[in-house]
Amino acid sequence: MAVAAIDGRPASLEAAVAAAARLLGASRLPVIAGLGTDIAGARAAIALAERLGGAVDHMNSAALLRDLDVARAGGMMVTTPNEARLRGDRLLLIGSALLTAWPELPARLLTPPAPHPDGAPLDRRIAWLSPGPAAPRFPAAADIEEIGCDAGDLPGVLAALRARVAGRSARRTSVADKMLDMLADELRGASFGVAVWSAAELDPLTLEMLAGLVNDLNAETRFTGLPLAPPDNAWGVLQACGWMTGFPMRTGFGRGYPEHDPWRFDATRLIESGEADGAIWISAYRPAAPQWKASTPVIALTGPQARFGRTPDVHIAVGCPGIDHDAIEYLPTTGTLAMVAGKTDVQTISVARALALIAAAIPGIGALAC
């Protein structure tokens, strides 16, 4: 299998690197997009974008920024997957995308952990709001109350729930009043309740209502949130972007310093508007390809199986982090960055290595600082 290609034709790695360096060297505003990579790859991408005066975005920035926006506009209480698992006696699950976001959720949250040697077993009760039409199968041990409602009704339902939790009257919603009252009592009866959601499918108003509901419940008891991170190491890349630039993704370096603007530096907008005149697309975890229509030159760093609507100008096959090589990445099960050892002996290069080679081949860029 070819390790690299230029205009769809197999090429050596050296030739592909040189071609990529030429494209980037000629670009006024390159965007590094996708960013499905480990911490080392993200660090190299951000450092390269800074040197090139380009921009960085992640394919799951939209969901990530919806959660972040609620925190940076008001407030949010969150916890770890471990605490939710060990201590959460009332779980409020919201939406139908939870198992997509965290396939291990049933094993980690829906079956109670073994009781602590010195502690009483956890009396866990679970309510699942808007689980969707194709409700997933749950472990038989889980005690789950499903409360159907359309995703579009969630802001209203959560607003009514907040009102009922606070003892105020609320407008009718698509969920029966009696059910809402019962749910409000359940939540208020928590010792340590946890709301679990995935911003991938929830709109900003729903997230704001959820954050408010969690905060309100803390007037009397303990309640917190567990936002599930989007895939492709989005949360890990967010961390690296945060410490390196001060900002989340959708940050540009055109003026020599980082500027964060979720609209201006949206990669799809930059490409389709023609503002960006070059792109690096990175998707090392799975063969995701961009759906861009513009004819902007694209350098793709993906697994060998990726299928593109338009053949990238340069393609370099990279290894899957934590499979083909050791990687540091966000683990949904720990809620932290962790080192994951490689499991294969496939001889593919990492995103970080590919970007370092490209950087070194661009006149005036050279070695990346990190």
Added chain:
Amino acid sequence: MLTCLKGGRVIDPAHDRNATGDVWFRDGRIVEAPTGGSSADETYDVAGMIVMAGAIDIHSHIAGSTENAGRLLLPEQHRASSASPANAVLSGARSSTFETGCRYAIMGFTTVVEPAVAPHQALQAHLELADVPIIDKATLAILGDDDFLLGLMRSKESAAAVRDYVAFTLDATRSLGIKVVNAGGAAAFKANVRRFSLDDVVPSYGVSSRAIVKALQHAVNELRVPHPLHVHCNNLGLAGNADTALATIAASEGLPLHLAHLQFYGYGREGERSFSSAAARLAEAVNATPEVTIDVGQVMFGQTVTISSDVLRQFNARNQARPKKWLIFDGDANGGGVVPYDYRRTDFYNAVQWAVGLELFLLIEDPARVFFTTDHPNGAPFTTYPDILALLMDRDLRAQWIATLPPAAIAVTTLPSIRREYTFAEIATMTRRAPARLLGLADRGHLGAGAIADIAVYSEHRDRAKMFAAAALVFKHGDLVVRNGEVTHYRWGRALAVRPDRDRAIDTRLKHYYDARYGLPHDIFSVPEGAIARDEPFELVPCAS
């Protein structure tokens, strides 16, 4: 290469030097002046300048997931405005790790301790620190709210078990010491406790906050970890909390104990607003208790963000956020909170806080037991250090500041009556010699032969703030990294860590514990040797023999 800094005023309290002289170094280490007329390969004329060892900050929140949450929560507060030069990449990215290293280096700091790393978040902290250029750094790991320790204490296990667990934690997190934060408070908060003091008991464990502090103090001491237990007391920020600090000082009971950011515990209940400075009482207690060291956590006016692992305190403070946004995090053990805050000159409480910090600096007699911090960024960003040094060295400057503050606030402090002015030698003791000794770094903080050639050279200026804001020359391991207040190039420092011996049976026990409790491998949170992709990212600091 042999280098000579010629003719500067050399201030090195470790060797009683405070006079014009030369400093020589070769291959990154200070050497004796050569005899027999051999000459330097490189000479810097530093006549009229002040030469000190590189400064050491023992408590500054510069890395880790909570600090990073602060960056992400407040994008509007660190808009950048200047481009980064190619020799200092991303240094213009405000609040980034790169800017942090550059700003510290420019002020003449060469070693900084990130004092609050949750063991399960240690890898991220070290990744961030690895992207802090120039300076060396270290972490303190937080224990005291973790189920394993509290479980050991509940079942009255031996001191040896606690020791082995502490040693395991230092190893797994690659830390230089242990911190305890409102001991037991985070665990209590998970059980819906909202106020938690030294003799309160963590629900379901039956262990008091005091007992946790004592167990960890003994463990750290018996493991011969150089840095004593680093204590963030209970009741941070509350009126009348000086009593808590006094009780904690008394609890040192003859063994070393470090109290962090004591300013935030320097409050009495006097005056019309039942809020007053208790700094004089605290200073008196510190002066009378030689085994206790403290750092100040000075408040300076302006916008900042409070970042703390004291989740209970941050939860209770979230509605005072300025601007109104916050993040509260229940962690696997401590968790934490990010609450932005704007300290205002016109605010009675903020003015008292400012005065309390300066009173502590000035009333604690031994500059080797009071450490120079703002608890960055909680009292103020570390970039305010030059202004604070100027205030300590100049009582007239203090009087000018006092004149601009609410008189009612100053009236509940002793600050206007204090005439003391810090000397250069006292500054060097407080920011160089004493921190190196407190952390067990024998080859730092002084300019004697064999020391690492971490050296800061300042042009003497009557405006001390101006002088300390931008060093004329800074050498890191003998490498010129700052010239005329500008970074010349990056180099990558190391994270300093201790690794005391332990009975490895604790590892097996933790393996079973993590498997049963978390369903995870016990080493999944450890910082592996190869995690940091830099040459020699760690440096082992010996424990006392």
